[in-house]
Amino acid sequence: MRRDGSKVATMTSFIAVDWGTSNRRAFRIEDGQVVASERDDRGAASVAAADYPAEVAGIRQRLGDLPMLLAGMVGSNIGWRSVTYVAAPAGLADVAAALDWVDDRTAIVPGLSYRDGVHADVMRGEEVQLLGAVAAGLVPAEALLCQPGTHCKWATVERGAITRFTTAMTGELFALLRTHGVLARQLGHPVEPGAAFLAGVAEGAKRDLAASLFAIRARGVLGLADDADAASFASGLLIGADTAARIESGTTVHILADPALGALYAGAIDALGGTSHAIDSQAAFVAGITRIKDLAA
Incomplete structure (x- = not known):
């Protein structure tokens, strides 16, 4: 459901892109299963904002002319366009409600923000994995999750939502x-x-x-x-x-x-x-x- 209350066409098959700073991974997903994928070094840091339509068109040429969800740094100020964060605590329903629709078949996942007094934090892309682990039953609905990397994320999940996190x-x-x-x-x-x-x-x-x-x-x-x-x-x-x-x-x-x-x-x-x-x-x-x-x- 979009923010204006309108619905989009049901996507049985779609393309998901995990678009990081240095690299990106794209998946063709059918009925919840990956049937094709690709990985390359066309991360957000190497793609100009004006080049994203061509990049997205290229992914569709290779993986299929399908609806597409883009997560990660594509929605940052070094990506395609800056998308407003969803404030924690937040679950997947909150993230889905705040998708930024580029067109009728292409949307950017917003990412999360967190504030606690003078402490502030943000994430883009990691929230999909962290909350997805809960949705898939890979971790309990109450858990501490760690996603190591260049910027390591530590997230507390309560009742299936990320309530606080530290980078x-x-x-x-x-x-x-x-x-x-x-x-x-x-x-x-x-x-x-x-x-x-x-x-x-x-x-x-x-x-x-x-x-x-x-x-x-x-x-x-x-x-x-x-x-x-x-x-x-x-x-x-x-x-x-x-x-x-x-x-x-x-x-x-x-x-x-x-x-x-x-x-x-x-x-x-x-x-x-x-x-x-x-x-x-x-x-x-x-x-x-x-x-x-x-x-x-």
Whole structure:
């Protein structure tokens, strides 16, 4: 249902696009199942606003001339057009009611905002996966969800709605440390979820992040640690600090991420006394966007 109360044609088959900053994924969905998909690097940061009609037409040429729902940074100020956020607490029905219709067959998912005193937060695209995980029964209606990435999202779901959430720039900080500053030369090795990573998690839980980061430099200079382990330790340090700020002993966290990154967060959560559960993020997205489609019909 649109904001003006009018209905749109029921979409049995449709195209859903998860349009991130750097990448995008497009799915042809029929009766709730993905029958075709594509992924490329045509993220919002590389597409000018005037080029979106051609991009959307190209997706339709490849995946089918079908109605389309677009989620993610396509609805931001670096995307096609800026769409007003839905304020949390919000569920899928609230999101569906606020779809921004570009035309009769193309709509942009709005994203969520959250305010608590001086603290403010926003998300675009993650809400589809987070709420979709609940809609698909992959997580309980009352849960703490974690979606790691460049900007890690931690969301509390109550009665099937996102009531509050926090974004941590964990991945971006690690990328910056790896490419700029005094630690860059030490952080070139791959991150492994082993002893060095877990040592970093334990150090990060002390939450003295600035000092703990410089100690990586000092240990290398003094020969107290192998630089081959520095990237794993630094990653553990950042993820450990992020995780320790969100959970207590006994907290259950449902993680939506690719297997490699998800394993790092699972290791940190479990090491700090929580219990982690891995969730299929694509299944969650498909469930969420399909439910939004159904509610908008």
